[in-house]
Amino acid sequence: MSARARLAAVPDPPAPTVLYVHFHAGAGAPLGEETYDGLLVLLAEVSPVVQAVPPDAALVEVRGATRYFGQGPAGLAALVRVRALARYGADCTVGIAGNPMLARMAAHDGPPGAVRTLPGDPAAVAAFLAGKPAAALYGVGPATARTLSTYGLGTVGRIAAAPLPALQRILGPVAGRRLHERAHGIDPTPVTPGARARSAAAEHRFERDELDADRRRRALLALADGLGGRLRESGQVARGLTLTVRYADGSVTTRSRTFAEPTAHTPELTATAYALHDALGLQRARVRAVALRAEGLGEAGSAAHQLSFDPADEKARRIEAAVDRARARFGPGAVGPAAALGRRAVA
DNA sequence: TCTGGGGTCCTAGGACCC
């Protein structure tokens, strides 16, 4: 057995070739969709393996690119920074590590506007993680951190030292195993280029707590219309719809329904939103916000379309298509459902 | 540093089917 073959039996620590790039526009301003799209294109010039992390970040696997450019990951990160600044005036913070989780953590591990590399060897990874609070670990939020602290597991080092079965007893089999892996710096998720969103949502917040069912339905109509437009523009259909109602005391109720067939049409979305809302029977409820989420998104082309023989249906879809074209030309606010505007605006 | 809007994923129970 050759030395090389023996070494292969122990998995190599992944080389630090994953970049987590977090862009910032000047003065804490939001990045803007067009700028963000341009920055993603810029990253794609460096490596084809780019995964968008909206609204202002991305993961990049540069293993192949280092050979092509004859530069290490840090050199490529520097190249990205220079180009982003030159073209968009956007600075960025970059973390470089062997997997997405560690790259994220490296990016967040200091002031913005820097490139930080975490070497791939296990000792360096363990040293990086050991002293960090549990909540610094990806996937550990306030609730989980609180639970862990009651078992004396306040740092990543202590979690890493805890036996797997103990973590599984505390958090359940799946979450326990994942925490165990993450505490050891293991994150098997790949950088997935071109990943599309699985859901799309929109929320309407009322100026005052809303008791009027009609005004809530008008808000739902506007949300369904906007959501439908977004889906059709991106060539997607949804399998179902979820309504979330947020009340004055901060509590929420969710109700969801699966469509008979996947759809992106405003009338179907609206009817389902109304049905979900009306089924809640919110007499005298103080509603602070309503939100709709289109779930189970898929390509519109792959959806079996049941032919409709209802001429009214056909007409509604032609109108919808015309509205979509008008919005594409004149902007999203150009045309809206009249009922969503309220009575005065319609007159 | 905080907030909030838009996302992801998981769990768990019930329905339904084989």
Added chain:
DNA sequence: TCTGGGGTCCTAGGACCC
């Protein structure tokens, strides 16, 4: 006819991330 196990789908809710 009854029982039961195992999938899968649906629904509601919770936790978390950027």
